[in-house]
Amino acid sequence: MTTYGFHASHEQISPGRLLRDVQQAERAGFRIAMCSDHFSPWSTRQGHSGFAWSWLGAALATTGMTFGTVCAPGQRYHPAVVAQSSATLAEMFPDRFWVALGSGQNMNEHITGDKWPDKATRQARLEESVDVIRRLHRGEEVTHHGLVDVENARVYSLPETPPRIMGPALTPETAARAATWADGLITINDDPDSVRQIVQSYRTAGGRGTLALQVHVAIEDTMSRAREVARDQWQNHAVDPPIAYDLPTPEEFDLVARYIPDEKIEESVIVTDSVDHLVGRLREFESLGFDEIYLHHVSQDQSGFLELAEQELLPALARG
Numbered sequence: 001m002t003t004y005g006f007h008a009s010h011e012q013i014s015p016g017r018l019l020r021d022v023q024q025a026e027r028a029g030f031r032i033a034m035c036s037d038h039f040s041p042w043s044t045r046q047g048h049s050g051f052a053w054s055w056l057g058a059a060l061a062t063t064g065m066t067f068g069t070v071c072a073p074g075q076r077y078h079p080a081v082v083a084q085s086s087a088t089l090a091e092m093f094p095d096r097f098w099v100a101l102g103s104g105q106n107m108n109e110h111i112t113g114d115k116w117p118d119k120a121t122r123q124a125r126l127e128e129s130v131d132v133i134r135r136l137h138r139g140e141e142v143t144h145h146g147l148v149d150v151e152n153a154r155v156y157s158l159p160e161t162p163p164r165i166m167g168p169a170l171t172p173e174t175a176a177r178a179a180t181w182a183d184g185l186i187t188i189n190d191d192p193d194s195v196r197q198i199v200q201s202y203r204t205a206g207g208r209g210t211l212a213l214q215v216h217v218a219i220e221d222t223m224s225r226a227r228e229v230a231r232d233q234w235q236n237h238a239v240d241p242p243i244a245y246d247l248p249t250p251e252e253f254d255l256v257a258r259y260i261p262d263e264k265i266e267e268s269v270i271v272t273d274s275v276d277h278l279v280g281r282l283r284e285f286e287s288l289g290f291d292e293i294y295l296h297h298v299s300q301d302q303s304g305f306l307e308l309a310e311q312e313l314l315p316a317l318a319r320g
Contacts, residue, residue, distance in 0.1 A: 005293065005295070006025035006294065007214055008034070010035060011040075013048055018035075025302075028307070028310035033063075035055065035069050039111055042234075042237075042250060042253050043257070046233060052069050061093075066097070068166065070168050070186070071101065072102050072104030074125040076109050080132065090162065091157055098165070099166070100165070101133070101167070103122035107250070130181050137162040141153065188216070188268075189268070195285065195288055215285065217305075219270075219297065269298060275316060279313070
């Protein structure tokens with residue numbers, strides 16, 4: 001049976017408010033959650049970018065939920081720092097933390113002043129970083145020189161069980177690469193055929209473990225209001241790659257995304273005024289074999305969605 005989780009968007013909501021939101025999410029019936037890890041928001045209208053790792057300590061300490069985050073080692077984060085930070089959370093909160101390691105986006109990574117590499121180099125850098133992190137999680141002393149450099153690094157405070165390392169993938173090709181090193185796959189909603197291809201590519205290449213999906217939702221009392229929220233807060237998600245990987249600032253995302261039609265936005269956000277309609281769409285993703293589905297209501301105000309989730313959505317999903 002698919003477990004439903006709550007996605008906490010640091011780009012849209014202040015860290016203090018988001019902490020209260022995730023506490024409300026637990027009261028509403030969610031038992032798992034994940035959060036983004038951005039240095040910059042997607043849009044100037046979102047206006048936030050809390051530090052995920054500080055926030056995760058507070059979220060894990062003040063709820064009983066399992067949490068994960070997606071981050072990109074290799075540029076903004078040195079892989080040894082990712083190994084240490086993830087090991088610390090896993091040691092304090094056993095079996096309640098996972099991390100997904102991706103190749104990143106320029107909007108978050110350009111702050112170091114280093115050149116933004118091409119996709120092939122980013123992918124190779126990621127895989128080097130994953131190897132370094134796994135070795136550090138095993139307690140090894142690591143020296144490595146390549147696309148990332150590590151010198152006599154060792155993580156001394158280790159959990160009994162290392163945190164699960166997930167592979168984020170938006171294409172079948174990336175999913176197949178992730179199958180060689182990941183403990184599970186996480187992707188985002190698209191049309192079911194596209195998502196199915198990503199899942200099949202991961203499994204065919206030998207991928208094991210948890211299948212997780214993040215689903216962007218705009219559910220409001222009226223369709224016009226739902227479309228308004230989706231455009232205002234999540235039109236960026238409709239920007240196609242490689243542009244979405246390479247733009248460096250929220251201002252540039254705003255310039256590009258303002259030309260995207262509503263129809264395109266609704267390909268990447270479930271826009272609805274009906275719980276029954278939303279449940280039907282989610283059942284399509286359940287049928288693809290996802291173990292976990294994380295719901296991201298794209299509004300900056302989560303209270304109404306969480307009340308709806310508690311009273312109607314989660315009970316409807318539990319009925320099977």
